[in-house]
Amino acid sequence: MQTSTSLALSEFEHDVLNGLQKNPKSLSSKYFYDDEGSRLFQRIMHLPEYYLTRSELEIFTKHKEAMLSLFNSEQEGFELIELGAGDGLKTKVLLSHFSERNVPFTYIPIDISEKALDELTANLSREIPDMAMQPVNDDYFKALNGQMTYSQYTKRIVFFLGSNIGNFSEERSLQFLNQLKNCLNPGDMIMIGFDLQKNPFTILSAYNDTQGITRDFNMNLLDRINRELGADFRTDRFVHYPIYDPATGEARSYLVSLLKQQVYLEKLDEWVYFEEGEALHTETSRKYTLSQMKQLCTQVGLKPIHYFTDSKHYFADMLLKV
């Protein structure tokens, strides 16, 4: 391919090509979330095997009162920024509670999927009509690089829920937390949702549901490349293969090629080759112990204030102060 064309590649095109030409092959899980991927993830959150959402919902329901007094200790109000808000199902429990208590706050959901964000705002304006809300349709990494001044309140509370942090490598999560910290002021808070280490079969099932929705979610990445880059991936020539390694706490998902094959990416005029049995890594979802969580946060100088967990100890939300 000529240099002039390479320079014009979008970030997605560049990353896809790079990831597919690497050995071993891998794609970033951040590309799961086009509108179709966001829709499939919402179905995942309702699966019986996917305990993460229900556990975090239980935490919010049980601890909404305690959370409010920690967030609003000085009664000055705050802005609540949610990174990767999705359908906001869990957050809604808190938002309703704050609203009922007439707490002054603005909710700022940030999400890459415009469709998911539109549905969320429509739903919230129906269910919590009095709440001040300012949705931001953007990649939250990009939103973080901006000024992040969205409302009249000086105090900010940033939510990064649902074990989204588990998708990052150790290095990337430190970098992310540092970046986040640098956007905030002393006294601001961050709440992070971590999935905890537990029975490995419980974890594996969450990524290998019997209805095959997680499979479709992974395969959608190939469909997305077909749609956006004019590729000719055939999803029936790959198998969704999730694993969990309790030694590292990493759940990893692969799409494994069932045969020797080649795929053409029309928009890039490139071919990609797969051997029979060759793996394409699509996601890592890291699980933590309590001490690993604390260590990660204190390493970047964030102060753990409180941590909340569910009755099964499956999940934890950690509240940190800048």
Ligand code: AVJ
């Ligand atoms: C949204 C990143 C938290 O890693 O559990 C669900 C995404 N992948 N099933 C996770 C996901 C497969 C999810 N996160």
